[in-house]
Each structure stands twice: as C-alpha cells, then as structure tokens.
Amino acid sequence: MNLKVMYCPFPTDNVLIGAAERIVRAHNSKHTLDQFRNKVVKSGSKALSDVMSVQQLYVISHGSAGSDSIFSDSGTALSVTALAKQLKAEGLTSSIHKVKLYCCEGGADGSNSTAALLKNALRAEGFNSVSTYGYTLCLTQGALTGDGHKMAVEADSSGKAIMSTATGAKSVRQKF
Numbered sequence: 001m002n003l004k005v006m007y008c009p010f011p012t013d014n015v016l017i018g019a020a021e022r023i024v025r026a027h028n029s030k031h032t033l034d035q036f037r038n039k040v041v042k043s044g045s046k047a048l049s050d051v052m053s054v055q056q057l058y059v060i061s062h063g064s065a066g067s068d069s070i071f072s073d074s075g076t077a078l079s080v081t082a083l084a085k086q087l088k089a090e091g092l093t094s095s096i097h098k099v100k101l102y103c104c105e106g107g108a109d110g111s112n113s114t115a116a117l118l119k120n121a122l123r124a125e126g127f128n129s130v131s132t133y134g135y136t137l138c139l140t141q142g143a144l145t146g147d148g149h150k151m152a153v154e155a156d157s158s159g160k161a162i163m164s165t166a167t168g169a170k171s172v173r174q175k176f
Helices: 014-030 080-089 114-124
Strands: 004-008 056-060 069-071 077-079 098-102 131-135 138-144 150-155 161-165 173-175
Touching: 004 014, 014 056, 069 080, 077 080, 080 114, 098 114, 114 131
Parallel strands: 004 056, 056 098, 098 131
Antiparallel strands: 069 077, 131 173, 138 150, 150 161
16 A cells, blocks of 8 residues: 555646656655555546545645645646545545645645645544645755755745755644
8 A cells, every 4th residue: 555645636737747746756766665656646536535544645736825725837726625625525535644735835824824724624524633734845846856855945045045955854844
C-alpha cells in the first residue's frame, strides 16, 4: 500500500498535473517506505473512494497566505468549502487523518491560513479526525533538487527573492 496519494482538484490542469507527476516520481525514487501512489488522482466521480484513513492525501494547487481558496494554473479559484464538499462527493473516507496542501503559503497566516480554513471546512463536512497541513513558504511547483528535495522561494535580507531548498519540512509546514 502506498502511504501517500497526490490529488489534483482541477482535472484539466495539465501544468499542475505535470508538476504532481514530477514530484511523485522524484519522491518515489528516493523513498522506499513512504511512497506516493504512482498515478496522480484527478478530480472525478468517486476518484477518492479507495483512499484509506491511514493514507495521506496531498492536494496540489496554487495558493497564497491567508486565502480562503486554492487556485488552478489558469487562476480558477476553488474555495476551501467547495474543496471539502468535492472531496466528500468524490468518496474520500470521513476517517482520513491527514490532508496536506501542496501549494504556496497554504500554512502561512496561522489560524487564518488556507490549511486551517480547510480543516474547518472538512470538519463541517463530517471529517472529524482530520488534521491539515500547509507550507509557510512559496513552493516552486514541481521543481526539485537533484536529490529530490522540494524547492522554495524565500526573500533574502534585502527582500530579493532567492531559491532555496525547503528541507526540514517540519519547520516550513504547519499542522492545523
């Protein structure tokens, strides 16, 4: 059984799906115990009905700090409330424990973060055991170092954007 499932809530977004496929391939080539399912799950009827409570669902999208929505590559917004309803309608088990937003700044802004808002929306839909996670940095979707680490964008002391490695995930990923 694969412990991680990558899910794209925008089924026709080839940019996000391509990024997700690169992330899955790179991760799986470096990790043997906590692998992703080889195929990215795209939104659709009952697409998530075989995900088990012990698995982690990663939702790939674009985001920004404190937003109540996630976004496709073309900028289409999906509110966290609509996302929670979509996950339920697509058969995600209500006993899932971990849902992780794989998007820029999904965990930034504390209790007002996208991940925190998603947790509240999921709880309203009956996902009573769920914890959500979001990154506090801007991720570069699908960009990975040679050894499979996530790439992030940070500001240097002058405010200039620089590329860095988002290592030590606990320091850049917040749990809600």
